[in-house]
Amino acid sequence: MRICITSQGETLEAPVEERFGRAPYFIFVESETGSFEAIENPFARGAGGVGPKAAQFIINHNVGILISGMVGGNAREVLEAAGIAMFTSRSAGTVKAALEQLKGNILERSEQQ
Amino acid sequence: MKIAVASGKGGTGKTLVAANLASVLSKDVSTTLVDCDVEEPNLHLFFPSPVTTADVTVPMPVFDPEACNHCGKCAEFCRYGAISVLPNRILFFPELCHSCGGCMLVCPNGAIREEPVRIGIVTTSHPSNRLTLVTGILDEGQSHATPIIRAAKEMGGSSDLIVFDAAPGTTCSVVETVTDCDACILVTESTPFGLHDLSLAYEVMKLLNVPSGVVINRSDGEDAEVLAFCRSHGLSVLLTIPFDRGIAAVQNRGELISRKDRAWEEMFAELYARCRTLVGVHE
Numbered sequence: 001m002r003i004c005i006t007s008q009g010e011t012l013e014a015p016v017e018e019r020f021g022r023a024p025y026f027i028f029v030e031s032e033t034g035s036f037e038a039i040e041n042p043f044a045r046g047a048g049g050v051g052p053k054a055a056q057f058i059i060n061h062n063v064g065i066l067i068s069g070m071v072g073g074n075a076r077e078v079l080e081a082a083g084i085a086m087f088t089s090r091s092a093g094t095v096k097a098a099l100e101q102l103k104g105n106i107l108e109r110s111e112q113q
Numbered sequence: 114m115k116i117a118v119a120s121g122k123g124g125t126g127k128t129l130v131a132a133n134l135a136s137v138l139s140k141d142v143s144t145t146l147v148d149c150d151v152e153e154p155n156l157h158l159f160f161p162s163p164v165t166t167a168d169v170t171v172p173m174p175v176f177d178p179e180a181c182n183h184c185g186k187c188a189e190f191c192r193y194g195a196i197s198v199l200p201n202r203i204l205f206f207p208e209l210c211h212s213c214g215g216c217m218l219v220c221p222n223g224a225i226r227e228e229p230v231r232i233g234i235v236t237t238s239h240p241s242n243r244l245t246l247v248t249g250i251l252d253e254g255q256s257h258a259t260p261i262i263r264a265a266k267e268m269g270g271s272s273d274l275i276v277f278d279a280a281p282g283t284t285c286s287v288v289e290t291v292t293d294c295d296a297c298i299l300v301t302e303s304t305p306f307g308l309h310d311l312s313l314a315y316e317v318m319k320l321l322n323v324p325s326g327v328v329i330n331r332s333d334g335e336d337a338e339v340l341a342f343c344r345s346h347g348l349s350v351l352l353t354i355p356f357d358r359g360i361a362a363v364q365n366r367g368e369l370i371s372r373k374d375r376a377w378e379e380m381f382a383e384l385y386a387r388c389r390t391l392v393g394v395h396e
Contacts, residue, residue, distance in 0.1 A: 049194020049209045056188055056197050074206050078197040081204055 001031045003102070004058045005095045006068040010038035012096040016089045018069025021050035027095055028061055051075030059084070067098050071110055086110035115275045116388050117294040117323070121310025123281030125300045126330035126354065129364055130384075131278035132159045133371040134298075137381040138274055139244035147269040149290040150280040151233065151249035151261040158367050160240035167237075169249075169264040170229035171212040171257070176203050180224035187216035187225060208256050233261040235268050245272070259289045266290070283310075283317045291318065296391045297325040298351060298384070303336045311339070315346060324391045326351040328384070351387045352380060 006023035008015045017023040022044050029036040043050040043057070051071075055078035058066065065085045079086060087107040089098040101107045118131040127150075135146035136159075148154040157164075174187075174196075185198040195209035196216060207230070217225040233251040240246055249265030251258050258280070266289075269275050279290040291297050297318050301311040311327065318325040326349045329336050333356045343350055354360065363370050370377040 043194075046194075047192075049192070049206075051194065052197050052204070052206060052209070053194040056185075056194075059197075059199060060185075074194070074209070078199075078204055081197075081202055082199050 001064040002062055003029045003031055003065045003067065003099070004061070004063040005029065005066075005089075005098055006041075007038065007095050012036060012099070013094050015092060016067065016069070016095055016098050018090060020066075020068045020071045020075055021046075021054040023054070023068065026054075026058060026061075028063065029099060031065075049074075052078050055079050055082075065102070066110075067102060067107065068110070073112070076110075076112060114273065114296070114389070114392070115277065115294040116385075117277045117279055117291045117297040118300060119279040119287055119291060119297055119314055119318075120281055120300045121283060121312075121314035122301065122307050125281075125302045125307055126328075127278055127281070127300050128155055128159075129330065129354075129370075130298060130300050130328055130352075131276050132156055133369050133377065133381045134384060135244060135276045136369050137371050137378055138276070138385055139241060141243075142274050143243045143245075143272050144274045144276065145245045145247060145269045145272045147265050147275060147277045148246070148248040149262045149265055149277050149286070151251040151258050151265065151286070152280065154248045154250055156246060156278055157236075157238070157248055159369060160238065160244070160246050161367075162238040162240040162246065164236035164238040164248075167235050167264075167268070168231050169233045169235055169261050170231050171260050172214065172227035173207055173210055173212060173230045174205065174216050174225045175228050176205065177224045177226070178203075180222050182222055182224075184221065186219045186221065190215050190219045211257070212260070232257060235261070235265050237268060245269075258286045262286060262289045283313045287314070287317065288321065291321055291323055294323055296388045297323045298328055298388065299325050299348075300328045300330055301339060302331045303329060303333060303339050305338075308339055308342060312342065315348065326387060326391050329353045331356040349387065349391070351391075352384045 005027045006017040007025040007027045008017045043053045052074045055075040059082045088110040138144045148156040188196040188198040193209045197204040232255040236248045249261040280286040301307040
């Protein structure tokens with residue numbers, strides 16, 4: 001399963017970014033191997049519609065689980081339709097810590113605001 | 114001559130200026146007054162009169178699920194994020210769509226066609242012999258004001274004298290309203306907010322290449338900062354309206370100060386003369 005975490009930096013030590021569509025980086029982690037790849041979010045500085053565009057972007061990367069802060073209405077609709085499970089990380093911790101919390105089953109499911 | 118009335122800051126008195134100016138001008142010349150503040154039009158309050166109504170529509174894409182093979186080219190093309198294509202579904206967000214028609218053009222399967230969707234109305238009335246009032250009204254829940262403004266401006270036609278009442282701010286709505294106008298009256302008040310937003314609005318007029326001048330409304334007689342701004346930017350002060358309870362009372366009853374008071378009638382006629390000077394027309 002591929003997991004996407006919105007991040008402020010390119011490493012697992014970087015803090016989780018709470019914004020989804022405007023996150024500076026998406027970090028894609030393979031849950032089986034633990035290998036990861038950081039990709040700069042091409043829509044981070046977009047004028048509008050960045051939520052659904054970012055959602056499309058991570059769908060195209062075959063993600064099964066998303067860890068982020070707040071996911072807006074339009075992006076949420078797209079991600080839900082694609083069957084992506086969404087979790088919220090708001091502890092301002094690192095990407096690595098969020099992954100541990102996901103494994104430990106203590107991350108909250110992201111609910112509509 | 115096309116004159117826009119804009120402000121930057123809201124509540125400075127755009128509508129007061131536009132309504133009185135158009136009312137005074139229409140005594141002698143056929144005048145059209147266009148309310149381009151389509152999210153909150155209020156000029157009609159000063160000119161109650163029966164209206165005719167026309168729908169305003171914009172084209173929006175409709176997807177044919179049979180013909181679509183989910184290639185995703187439309188979603189990739191849409192810079193507004195209005196389309197998401199999943200392996201077995203298409204999601205369309207009408208509030209993000211700018212009706213550019215690009216998705217239809219790039220679809221290799223002919224799976225997208227356009228259908229008109231109503232987003233508001235334009236009303237027209239004739240409150241007096243030589244005055245036509247056109248009002249753009251955006252439907253509640255719709256987010257794109259500019260197509261309504263465009264429709265209202267078109268409905269205003271090409272009469273010799275048109276006054277456009279713009280929305281507050283310096284957004285696309287204001288740009289749409291002021292574009293192609295011969296002059297713009299910037300209404301401000303002598304407060305820090307009024308001056309701050311006046312400076313923003315002035316920058317927009319400069320970019321649009323529309324000559325502008327300033328009306329100071331609700332002046333308490335201490336307008337030094339606004340006057341200094343006008344001086345340093347080469348802006349003329351076209352009219353100063355004092356902070357006066359009597360004026361507010363007339364306005365609050367839905368009446369016009371230029372109809373109540375001959376002196377105001379002359380001052381608004383003079384405002385028009387000064388607008389002509391802005392454009393370079395000399396009597």
